[in-house]
Amino acid sequence: MTIAALLFSGAPARALPAEDGVQSLARIQRVAESALRRELDPALPKVELTATDLDARLRLAACGVPLDTNTAMPRGSQTRVLVRVACKSPAIWSVNVSVDIRREATLLVLRRAIARGETIGAGDVSVQTRTLAGLASPFVSQVAELSGRVTRRPLPAGTAVTAESLTAALLIRRGQSVTLAAVSAGIEVRAPGLAMGDAAANQRVRVQNLNSLKIVEGVADTDSVVRVNP
Numbered sequence: 001m002t003i004a005a006l007l008f009s010g011a012p013a014r015a016l017p018a019e020d021g022v023q024s025l026a027r028i029q030r031v032a033e034s035a036l037r038r039e040l041d042p043a044l045p046k047v048e049l050t051a052t053d054l055d056a057r058l059r060l061a062a063c064g065v066p067l068d069t070n071t072a073m074p075r076g077s078q079t080r081v082l083v084r085v086a087c088k089s090p091a092i093w094s095v096n097v098s099v100d101i102r103r104e105a106t107l108l109v110l111r112r113a114i115a116r117g118e119t120i121g122a123g124d125v126s127v128q129t130r131t132l133a134g135l136a137s138p139f140v141s142q143v144a145e146l147s148g149r150v151t152r153r154p155l156p157a158g159t160a161v162t163a164e165s166l167t168a169a170l171l172i173r174r175g176q177s178v179t180l181a182a183v184s185a186g187i188e189v190r191a192p193g194l195a196m197g198d199a200a201a202n203q204r205v206r207v208q209n210l211n212s213l214k215i216v217e218g219v220a221d222t223d224s225v226v227r228v229n230p
Contacts, residue, residue, distance in 0.1 A: 021061060021062045022059050022060065022061070023060040023062045023063055023087070023091075025053075025054045025056070025058060025060075027067075028054065028085050028095060028097060029051035029053070030051070031067045031069060032069065032085050032097035033049045033050070033051050033083075035069035035070075035071050035083050036049055036071050036074075036083055036099050036101075037049055039071055039073045040073070040074075040135075044135065045103070045104065046103055047102070047103045047135070048101075048102045048103065048104075048131070049100070050099065050100045050102070051083075051097050051098070051099045051100075052098040054095065054097065058095070060087070060091070061087070061091030061093065063087035063088075063091060064089055064090050065087070065088060065089045067085055067086065067087060068085070068086045068088055069083055070084040070086070071084065074135055076136055077134045077138075078101070079100065079102075079133040079134040080098050080099065080100050080101065081101065082097070082098055083096070084096055084097075085097055101133065101134055102132065103131070103132060103135060104129055104131055104132075105129070105130060105131075105132050105137045105139065105141065106128070106129055106141045107128055107139035107140065107141055107160045107161070108125040108128075108139070108140050108142075108146075108160070108161045109126050109127075109158060109159065109160050110124060110125055110155055110156070110157050110158060110161065111123070111126055112124060112157050113154065113155065113156050114151050114154065115151070115154055116152065116153050116154050117150050117151060118150060119149070119150050119169065120146045120149075120151065120161065120166075121146070125161065128160075130160075138164060139160050139163075140162065140163055140166070145163075146161075146166070148169055148201070149166040149167060149168055149169060150166065150167060150168075150169045150170075151165060151166060151167075152165055152166065153165065167200075168200035168201060168203075169200060170198050170199065171201050171220045171221075171222065172195045172197075172205055172220045172223070172226065173195065173198050174195055174197050174198050175195060176194075176195045176224075177193070177194060177195075177224075178194070178224055178226050179192065179193065179224055179226070180192070180207055180216065180218065181221070181225050181226070181227050182227070182228045182229065191210070191212075192209075192210040192211065193207040193210055194207065194208045194210060195226070196208060196215065199220035200220065202219055202220065202221075203219070203220055204217055204218070204220075205218065205220055205226060207226050207228075216228050
């Protein structure tokens, strides 16, 4: 089996002959990269793993058996993982190898400046591909993810849209006249109300019942209806 086949087959890497009985540092790095790749979801597209260079002064005895590895799945936005590479025979040694993680991701970039509280449409963005550190991405990748959301703050042209920069669009605003709706025993009862706060879809909001002057809490159903449990 070729070296390339060993690296990508997922099988344990076999030791290669080392010049003058010294283990190849490049080989250790490749084994670390392969070990981490086996921990990743194979469905993740275009992930690039790069082991950082080991100290060139490091001289380890050549390993006569397949190198042993120990690593873990990266957490969240982690961009670098330590992989422990060890030899168990005839020499006994271990070394930690740092492996950097990068992946190619699709994201949406603004064609124009967007004001706070504005909706973003398909014509306002261009789709770009960039290489990001780590596996997680804070960026919005699909135009469909913009639906029903508005910007939290002004965004200049050329900005890559993040999920954090968006919030759910408000259905109900403080001081707005709304209809309180409650269903009991299959009968819907409605009353005029005054919103005491802002609410997005399905968020809770306090409303004053203008008939009884009582303040009740309900859920924003539409841009004019708040549903209240009887």
